[in-house]
Amino acid sequence: MATIGIDIDDVLSETILSFLDFYNKKHNTNFSFNQITDYSLSKALNIPDKDEMLNIFDFFNSDHAKNMNTTPYSKDIVHKLSKDNLLYAISSRPTQLIELTNIWLNKHYEGCFKEIILTNSSIDKSSTKSSVCISKGIDYFIEDQVIFAKDCAEVCSKVILLDKPWNRLKMNNSNIIRVKDWSCVISELIESYN
Ligand SMILES: [Mg+2]
Structure with a gap:
């Protein structure tokens, strides 16, 4: 054992697949899984650091997070x-x-x-x-x-x-x-x- x-x-x-689906719908963007070459989402999505956690909390409070595969x-x-x-x-x-x-x-x-x-x-x-x-x-x-x-x-x-x-x-x-x-x-x- x-x-x-x-x-x-x-x-x-x-998580990332589901997050991107949530994020793209919300922000009218088109990020794909293979574009996420840095786990820092602020870098990968080119957004300010302060917006990263806001987006993450928004995602986790959404149905997208509840329904993740x-x-x-x-x-x-x-x-x-x-x-x-x-x-x-x-x-x-x-x-x-x-x-x-x-x-x-x-x-x-x-x-x-x-x-x-x-x-x-x-x-x-x-x-x-x-x-x-x-x-x-x-x-x-x-x-x-x-x-x-x-x-x-x-x-x-x-x-x-x-x-x-x-x-x-x-x-x-x-x-x-x-x-x-x-x-x-x-x-x-x-x-x-x-
Ligand atoms: Mg992980």
Whole structure:
């Protein structure tokens, strides 16, 4: 049995796709998924920093966020992993989003997670995912953002990075393994156990 930390946005939920649909309708723009080559939305959308969180909160309060899809294969694989492993959902989302986060996760991944933890790191940069990994004894972490992957790789045996347009940077960290999607996650974990 392993203890596994799993990020939420763009790891469990198709957040960017859903956000772009919301944003494009609201602002009459036409941004596509592959244009998001920087996870800083203010940079990717060319908007002032102060507008980034406003748009994110608007999105999370919308039906778009309530109706986000799960990422390909994640639902089956997370349910499977939850039978033999201890899973924690760990996100940098602001803590005030905990209620709607719980509702969405319980709708798609009911009973899979021992705990759902929001670190608030998107607002408070001093709050880290690695400190949660230490306190919960996380062995493996599944992530999509480079900054959090590097942070967690300091304290976890392995970080599995799901390939996304915003994380295609060269990284010289043998603890971070890039995979194309969730279908490759179990084989990476099995390789680590042995
Ligand atoms: Mg994420």
